[in-house]
Amino acid sequence: MSHSLGIMIESLVAVLLMLTIGYCMLLNTRLKRLKADEHSLKATIAELITATEIAERAIGGLKHTVRDVNENLGNQLASASQMSQQLKKQLAEGDNVFRRLSKIAIAARPQGAAEPAEPVAAAAPRMSSAKAVAAAAQAFSDRRRTDGLAA
Structure with a gap:
């Protein structure tokens, strides 16, 4: 064993x-x-x-x-x-x-002058040079923008 x-x-x-x-x-x-x-x-x-x-x-x-x-x-x-x-x-x-x-x-502008009925370009030949400048300045001021700038 x-x-x-x-x-x-x-x-x-x-x-x-x-x-x-x-x-x-x-x-x-x-x-x-x-x-x-x-x-x-x-x-x-x-x-x-x-x-x-x-x-x-x-x-x-x-x-x-x-x-x-x-x-x-x-x-x-x-x-x-x-x-x-x-x-x-x-x-x-x-x-x-x-x-x-x-x-x-x-x-x-003359005192009695009214606003021209015709456009400035058509009225320019009949106006004197001073009146043409005044009309151009007026047209320029009419185109002025609301914020103060010219168009």
Whole structure:
């Protein structure tokens, strides 16, 4: 019996050794896959680092471009504002000149003269040059827009 008990124990140890060898083979294949995944993960990380560096450079370039555009746009807005102020002043001066011309035209008109029924172009050959200028100024003032600008 002691002999068969020894064989059983040795058989059990042999079976356990076989299971251990099989499990080690299984672990070996898993470790190989893990190593392969590690290499592909390293390659992916390297590509990600490269893409990140490219993106950082692009962002830096965009920041520089935005700064330049902002300065340029600020200068253009200041220039446009100055031009707008100049145009307002010139329009006010033009309106002032127009009013003075209208007053001159009204003052140059004879006291009893009525508004001509014919258009100015047809009446111009029969009028003197002063009357023609006055009629032209009157026609010009009649075409005046509601916002103070001449048409």
